[in-house]
Each structure stands twice: as structure tokens, then as C-alpha cells.
Amino acid sequence: MDDNYVLTRSWDFREKITSLYHVLNSDKLAFISSIFLITVGAIALFGHHFAAEPATKMNLSMRNYEPFTLDHGWLFYLGADSLGRSMIARLVIACQKTILIAGCSVVISMTTGGVLGLVSGFYGGKIGNIIMRIADVIMSFPSLLLAVVVLYIFEPSIMSLIIVLALTRLPVYMRTARAEVLEIKERLFVSAAITMGATKRRIIFRHIAPLVYPTLITIATLDFAFVMLGESALSFLGIGIQPPEMTWGLMVAQGRNYLQSAWWLAFFPGMMIMLVTLSLNLLSSWLRILLDPVQNWRLKTSRKLDGKK
Amino acid sequence: MGKNSTPILEVKNLAVSFNTATGELEAVKGISFKLYKSQTLAIIGESGSGKSVSASVIMGILSSPPGYVKSGQVMLNNNNILDLSHGDRRKLMGEKIAIIFQDTLSHLNPVFNVGWQIAECFRVHQRISKSEAWEKSVSLMERVRIPNPENRAKDFPHQFSGGQRQRIMIAMALALNPDVLIADEPTTALDVTIQAEILKLLRELREERDMSLILITHDLGIAAQNANNVIVMKEGEIVEDGSVKSVFSNPKSEYTKKLMASLPGGRNHINKKQKKIQSKEPILKLRSITKAYNNVNACENVNFELFSGETLGLVGESGSGKTTLSNLILKLDSPSSGDILYRGKSVYNFNKNDLLAFRQKVQVVFQDPYASLNPRMNIKEIVAEPIQIHSNLTKKAESNKVIELLENVGITPDNLYRYPHEFSGGQRQRIAIARALALEPEIIICDEAVSALDVSIQAQVIDLLIKLRDSHSLAYLFIAHDLPVVKDLADRVLVMKNGLIIEQGDVNQVFLNPQEYYTRQLLESSPTLDTKILK
Numbered sequence A: 001m002d003d004n005y006v007l008t009r010s011w012d013f014r015e016k017i018t019s020l021y022h023v024l025n026s027d028k029l030a031f032i033s034s035i036f037l038i039t040v041g042a043i044a045l046f047g048h049h050f051a052a053e054p055a056t057k058m059n060l061s062m063r064n065y066e067p068f069t070l071d072h073g074w075l076f077y078l079g080a081d082s083l084g085r086s087m088i089a090r091l092v093i094a095c096q097k098t099i100l101i102a103g104c105s106v107v108i109s110m111t112t113g114g115v116l117g118l119v120s121g122f123y124g125g126k127i128g129n130i131i132m133r134i135a136d137v138i139m140s141f142p143s144l145l146l147a148v149v150v151l152y153i154f155e156p157s158i159m160s161l162i163i164v165l166a167l168t169r170l171p172v173y174m175r176t177a178r179a180e181v182l183e184i185k186e187r188l189f190v191s192a193a194i195t196m197g198a199t200k201r202r203i204i205f206r207h208i209a210p211l212v213y214p215t216l217i218t219i220a221t222l223d224f225a226f227v228m229l230g231e232s233a234l235s236f237l238g239i240g241i242q243p244p245e246m247t248w249g250l251m252v253a254q255g256r257n258y259l260q261s262a263w264w265l266a267f268f269p270g271m272m273i274m275l276v277t278l279s280l281n282l283l284s285s286w287l288r289i290l291l292d293p294v295q296n297w298r299l300k301t302s303r304k305l306d307g308k309k
Numbered sequence B: 001m002g003k004n005s006t007p008i009l010e011v012k013n014l015a016v017s018f019n020t021a022t023g024e025l026e027a028v029k030g031i032s033f034k035l036y037k038s039q040t041l042a043i044i045g046e047s048g049s050g051k052s053v054s055a056s057v058i059m060g061i062l063s064s065p066p067g068y069v070k071s072g073q074v075m076l077n078n079n080n081i082l083d084l085s086h087g088d089r090r091k092l093m094g095e096k097i098a099i100i101f102q103d104t105l106s107h108l109n110p111v112f113n114v115g116w117q118i119a120e121c122f123r124v125h126q127r128i129s130k131s132e133a134w135e136k137s138v139s140l141m142e143r144v145r146i147p148n149p150e151n152r153a154k155d156f157p158h159q160f161s162g163g164q165r166q167r168i169m170i171a172m173a174l175a176l177n178p179d180v181l182i183a184d185e186p187t188t189a190l191d192v193t194i195q196a197e198i199l200k201l202l203r204e205l206r207e208e209r210d211m212s213l214i215l216i217t218h219d220l221g222i223a224a225q226n227a228n229n230v231i232v233m234k235e236g237e238i239v240e241d242g243s244v245k246s247v248f249s250n251p252k253s254e255y256t257k258k259l260m261a262s263l264p265g266g267r268n269h270i271n272k273k274q275k276k277i278q279s280k281e282p283i284l285k286l287r288s289i290t291k292a293y294n295n296v297n298a299c300e301n302v303n304f305e306l307f308s309g310e311t312l313g314l315v316g317e318s319g320s321g322k323t324t325l326s327n328l329i330l331k332l333d334s335p336s337s338g339d340i341l342y343r344g345k346s347v348y349n350f351n352k353n354d355l356l357a358f359r360q361k362v363q364v365v366f367q368d369p370y371a372s373l374n375p376r377m378n379i380k381e382i383v384a385e386p387i388q389i390h391s392n393l394t395k396k397a398e399s400n401k402v403i404e405l406l407e408n409v410g411i412t413p414d415n416l417y418r419y420p421h422e423f424s425g426g427q428r429q430r431i432a433i434a435r436a437l438a439l440e441p442e443i444i445i446c447d448e449a450v451s452a453l454d455v456s457i458q459a460q461v462i463d464l465l466i467k468l469r470d471s472h473s474l475a476y477l478f479i480a481h482d483l484p485v486v487k488d489l490a491d492r493v494l495v496m497k498n499g500l501i502i503e504q505g506d507v508n509q510v511f512l513n514p515q516e517y518y519t520r521q522l523l524e525s526s527p528t529l530d531t532k533i534l535k
Helices: A002-025 A028-056 A087-123 A125-140 A143-155 A157-182 A188-196 A200-236 A249-257 A264-291 A299-306 B050-057 B088-093 B112-123 B130-143 B163-174 B192-209 B220-225 B244-249 B255-264 B322-329 B352-361 B379-390 B397-406 B425-437 B453-470 B483-489 B507-512 B516-523 B530-534
Strands: B008-019 B024-035 B040-044 B065-075 B096-098 B182-185 B212-217 B229-232 B237-243 B284-293 B296-306 B311-315 B338-342 B362-365 B442-446 B476-480 B491-498 B500-506
Touching: A002 A028, A028 A087, A028 A264, A087 A125, A087 A157, A087 A200, A087 A249, A087 A264, A125 A157, A125 B507, A143 A157, A143 A200, A188 A200, A188 B379, A188 B425, A200 A249, A200 A264, A264 A299, A264 B352, B008 B050, B024 B050, B024 B065, B024 B237, B024 B476, B040 B050, B040 B220, B040 B500, B050 B096, B050 B182, B050 B212, B050 B476, B088 B096, B096 B163, B112 B130, B112 B163, B130 B163, B163 B192, B182 B192, B192 B212, B192 B220, B212 B220, B212 B338, B212 B500, B212 B507, B220 B244, B229 B244, B237 B255, B255 B453, B284 B322, B296 B322, B296 B500, B311 B483, B322 B442, B322 B476, B338 B507, B352 B362, B352 B379, B362 B425, B379 B397, B379 B425, B397 B425, B425 B453, B453 B483, B476 B483, B483 B507, B491 B507, B491 B516, B500 B507, B500 B516, B500 B530
Parallel strands: B040 B212, B040 B229, B096 B182, B182 B212, B311 B476, B311 B491, B362 B442, B442 B476
Antiparallel strands: B008 B024, B008 B065, B229 B237, B284 B296, B284 B338, B491 B500
8 A cells, every 4th residue: 555655646746747737728818828927037037148238239320210120130120219229129138127126026025914914813912913003004105105215215226126115015915914814713624723733833824824825926916017117116216227227117117208209118118017917917817726626626627628519 | 195186286307407517417317296285295315415406496596507407397286387487487486386495594685674574575576555564574473473573573684593583584485375385404504492493383384374385304303293295315316205104114215214224313322331431530520611701601610521431412502502612621712710620630721741732632523524624735634734743753654644544434545635625524524533533532522523414424424433432442522402413422411501501411311311391392302203103
């Protein structure tokens, strides 16, 4: 039985990887989204090797060059900016900083906000109240004002930008996590865990957290766009990312002046922000269903149904 | 049966299916039955047998899609009501056929007062003034014996007790004097004494109004005491039908025999070990435990002892303080006063190690196996959890132990990586029992552990509990509202009412010779098969 057991387990694991493909394939939108996100990820990682030079090479004769022609090579297919630099190259270079800033701040705010919310919901009482009042204080500040103040005091750098963006989004996660915990901790399986002698840490992270995090992940994907735009607003005010560094948000902000004459300066980076957010959204709803044992048959059986039809 | 030659309601070859992700699911596979005037037909079956689906087709409330009637007819006074238009059909509902449900709280609208809701039947079906409709509702409430109906009609559903809410549902159903009343598990959520009153009311009303009654129930005793004819359903088919007497005194199908054999209260179980135990020190001792919520005592001055290897039954109706008591013993809650001693040491003076040992030796199986297992953990993780908390086994030893525990309760190891929702209620309860056994406890508190299960499953779980008690020398504190179950399992019994223990003693002494009026009332209210058959 022992060997048998080990065997089934490893087989099961390999099966899981192959079935992941099938499960992903059964939701076409999630499949496309994941391919898009992988591409964006690859661009963020390796893009600067190829695009660093054309992204900074100015060519004033190409100022606000129109998109969708191949006369000057594929680099200029999406046009050129106000200094005649390739839009494609600039989008590629900006990708890295954008994803870095948005990704880091969303992950930081989700994890710290989630943990603080879990703790405050589970322990309640004094600790819970103090944590929630901190959330209230953050929320009662207009988030941009808070960012301006912090970035005015500290040196504007990517690090402080990430922290400021994370800080302003913190209360959403704290409040959501707390509300969910308050409900889940009254459930019977938590009582069952207590009677087994489970430590509080075990109950929070083993029993309660797995039921809370799908909600938090859904919020996080929505927040991704919010953070990217927040970053662009800060950059626009001159306290975020400074040229020659680039982000999509900053590109949108700079393109604003040319909306009448060269719409593509703002449109393409804006569309990238939208596409990334949309893909994350689609993928997260797929992930939420997949991770829920009660729901994931929908993904596993829809394949069969397609076959029948 | 010959007296009433034309049936008032006849179901012919009814088949109902549901479209599901895995294909067509046949819930009802071509059943036929007849209901005669002023008679009661009981439909007996366990969960998933298709009895409620059949009723909802008759009432026209089948949720469709995904459900649809594949074939068959429902003849009301020789007209097939399935052929009628929606409008014609709606006129019949309430006037000719009415239904009452099990879950009264979710079937009454919480934002309207009950008088308004009863009066709605009149407003929908008749041209009648507001005040007249209101008066009629009040008189109906009086008929179903709601005290002080003039004032109570202005109250909202949550202000009534479960039994009273069922009375209100009955009043609504009776408003238009229907020919047929369908009662779908009308008393399942209610205490036995209340159940007896509701059933008595239904019997009275049926006679008084010359109605026909379809009584859907899983309880053979209720069917035997209330019905003229019985049909037994299993997996969408009728496996047996006939008069109450013939079905219960001479069952023909294997399934009916099995159901009858599963009825609790029939086991002549004697716990041999128990006799020797009494002289020893108790493992658990409660000393004048009182717990008050907002100055209301949920339990008051409770004293008892639990000895190793014995089964102590704790009986009481809802609100008697049983669950409060179990939470106190499990240290999920602390009492207002009093003390609980585990092996002579107060559980409130425990240090960390004492508490860990206590958590290992005292385990619990809750009533609702749907809620007591974490939906995000698979069976292996669930059963392994107590082992991980209390010992440092290697992964391999741990999974061997889990497999052994699951096999012990009759779950095969190929289910290890499945999740709780993939199991039936009975299987889930077995998993919960396996988890409780993982730490080789001395005491298992079964808080209504078999109440939510079908009788045949209930019988299996009780047999399992008896087997495990004998092989592991466990002590059970068996909390239940169902007396026959307690009779099967317990050595001693405590009867609780309004937070007080009003009677205690040896199981035979309490059941055969109850001293208190309340205990006698409880015993008389619980429906059994033999009373009717012996008549």
C-alpha cells in the first residue's frame, strides 16, 4: 500500500501539470489573457536589451510621426512621439518600470493589508481596533495628497513611490479581509480546529486565510489599473517617475498635450494599461474558480460538454 | 380503498429530469400513485429519492430549467393539470392544491407581518376588502391555535417560534379551503413535542375540512401514525406501496425492510464494560455549571460525571442548553460560575501542556458535517491535521495513519485527495469521526452527530460509534433530541429542559419508568412504528 500511495501521489502531481493546460484551455478568455500576460512579463524582463537604444534616439524630422505605416521600419509602426522616438520601443522600455511599480505596490499592499485585516478580525478587541483606526486615518486622507506629502519629504525614487502607492491602497484590503474573517471565524470548522488544539496562528493561516485570499486577489487585479493611473498622476505632478525614466502612466500624462494633434501618444500606453488590467481580471476570475474545490468542476467538465456539442 | 373509487389526484407515470454539467439526471423515473378524497398518503424516502421533486411538479414550482417534466400526467379531478396554461394553473394553486414546507423561516417573507401574508391569499384569488381579508386571516390564525391572534397577526415571522411559524404556514395553505394539501417534511426541523402538536393539528384539519393530504416525510413513525396509504421511494422510483398496515407489518421490498431495520430504538445494546467502571474516578466532572447570556440562564447548576468507557446521553429540545453545555465542556466558551474537572484538575487552571493534552483527549463530532469540515482542505489534510498538531510523524507515517483511520470508518483510501463537498452527508460525518479518532481520545462529544442524517445512514453511523466505543474504550457524551437514538447508544441519560437537568439515571430506568412529566411527554411524542400497527 505504501509504494502504491507514493506512486499515486507523484502521478497525481504530473497529472496536475498537464491538466492545468486543459483547465486553462477550457476558458478561452483566460487562455488568451495568460498568453498576453506572459508576453508582457517577457517584455518587462528582456525588452531593454533590444529597445533601449531606439527608445532614446531622437529624430526631430519624425516628430509625432503617424502610426500604421511601415515606411520607416516596424519600429515606427505605432508612430513616434513628440521628439521623434519610436513608440514601440518606448512602450517596451516603459513596460518594465510600470509592471515593477504597479506589481510591487499591489503585492505589498495586498499582503500587509491582508495580514493586518486577518489579525484585526481574528483578535478583535484592542489590537483590532487600533489596526482599523489606522485604516480610517489612511482613508480619511485624500490618497494623492498623502502621496504628495510623503514624496515631498522623501527623495522621489521608485522605492518611495512603491511604498506610497501601497500605503494608499492598504485600507481596502484591511477592511475586506477583516469583514471576511469576522464571518469565517464563527464557522463550525474553526471551532473544530480549536477543539483539536490548533494554535491561533494555525487557525488564521491554515483555516481562515485560504478562504479570504481569493477575494483579496480579485481586488488586487482591479487595483492594478488604479495603481498604474495613480502612478501616472504622481508622475504628472512631477513627484513620481522622472524622464528619462518611463512608465505607461507617464506616457499617457505626457501625451495629454497632444491629444488634438497626435492621439496615439496617449492612446497606446493607455491601451496597454487597459489590456493588462483586463487580462489580470479575466485570469483572476478563472483562478478564483480553479482554486475553489467546490467550483472547479465547472472548468473541468466544460471540456466534456464542448466535446458533446 | 374501495369506498372512494375515483381518486382526487392521480399521478401517472411521472418522470422528471435535471440538466446538469455531467448530463441528464433522472430525479423521478416514472412514478404513479393515487390520492383519494379525505385520505392521507405518505411518501417516504431518504434525501435524493425524488419525493420533494414530485411534490414540486404537482404544485408547479419545479425550478425549470434545469428541471423539466419528461413524461407523465398529473390528474386533478380527471384533468391533466400539466397541460393547463400558466394562468389556469395559477388559479388552481391555493384554491385546489396548497403546500407547506419544512423551512418556514425562508418561506415566509421577513418584511411583512404574518396577517398580511395570510391575507394575501384572499387578495390574490378573491375580490375582497382589506379589512375582511384581515379578519379572515385572524380567524385562521385562531383556528391553528396561535394564542392572541388579533395582536399576533401584526407580528413578523421572526417573532414566532418554529412551531408557530409552521402553524402560520398551515393557516396560509388552508386559506382557500384546498382539496389537497401537500406537506413537505412539515415537522422535520421541530422538536418532538411540537412535532406531535403540528401533526395532531393536521389530522384534525384534514377531518374537519374533508381534505386529502400528501405527507412527505423521511420518518417512518410519522407516516405510520398519520397516513392511510404509503408509498416508499428510492432513487426516483416507487419501491413499495400499499396501506400503512400492509406495508409496515409485511414489507415486501428489501429497501422497506432495510429502512425499518434501521429505525433507532431497536438495538438491544448492552455496554458490558460499563458495569465495572462506575466505581472508578470520573474522567470528567461538572460542578454546578451555570452559564448566563444577558441574565438568562442557558444552563443552570448542572452537575454530572462522565466515566471512562461509558456513554452518557444528553436529551433535550432546542433551547434546553445542550449545545451551550457542550461548548462549555470543549472550552469554546466559559461559564458564568461553576467548575469543570478533567481527571480531577480544573480545566480553568490548565497550563499550556495540560490544555494541549486535554485537546488531545477530548474530541467532538458536530451536528452539521457540511460546516464542520473546511471546504478548502482535502480529506487527507482534514484527517491529518490533528496528527500534525499533536505529534511529529514523518509524512509517510502520517499518511499511513490517515489511511488506517479512514478505513476504520469505512472510507477507502482512493478518496484521500477529494474535497468534503464531493461526499454525502453520511460520508462526511464518517470523516469527521475519523478526525476525532486521530488522536486516540478518551472522550468524544457527539453534538447531535446523527441528527442530520437519513435513517439508514444514521443506523450505520450509530453502529460505527458502538463498534469504535468497544474497540477503543471511548466515553461518549451523546447529545441528541432524538430519544430512540439515545436509547440505542447510551448507558445513562440526562434529560435537560430550560437549562436544568430535570431527570437522570440509567437508560432503562429513564425510558421504561420516567419520573418526570416532561420526560414522559417527550417519550410519548416521539413517533414510533408499533403504536399504530399494534392498534
